[in-house]
Amino acid sequence: MISRLLTAALGASALLVAAQPACAGDATAGKALVKRQCQTCHGLDGIAKMPIAPHLAGENEIYIQTQLKAFRTGKRVHEMMSVIAKDLSDEEIADAAAWYASIKISVEVPK
Numbered sequence: 001m002i003s004r005l006l007t008a009a010l011g012a013s014a015l016l017v018a019a020q021p022a023c024a025g026d027a028t029a030g031k032a033l034v035k036r037q038c039q040t041c042h043g044l045d046g047i048a049k050m051p052i053a054p055h056l057a058g059e060n061e062i063y064i065q066t067q068l069k070a071f072r073t074g075k076r077v078h079e080m081m082s083v084i085a086k087d088l089s090d091e092e093i094a095d096a097a098a099w100y101a102s103i104k105i106s107v108e109v110p111k
Helices: 002-019 027-037 061-073 081-085 090-102
Strands: none
Touching (some): 027 090
């Protein structure tokens, strides 16, 4: 009985850990990084300035981290992003993701 409870508790703990982002970012540091490396295409405000770049304002932090890490490792390939992401540390990725995720956006449905 104790063995089953312990196994269940460990399993639940593993799920909680897996659900957390690899690294919680610092939005202020992310803003500085975005200003240097990302704003030309994605904008400091997260609204893309180029038609081929996606908007990142309000995007999920985990999603942004996952995509940047995929560009960094070559799992995902893009002419520009693969070059930009290859030298980013986990901390820089988390910071940029935290910045873009912290931007509040609103949507208005037309009547």
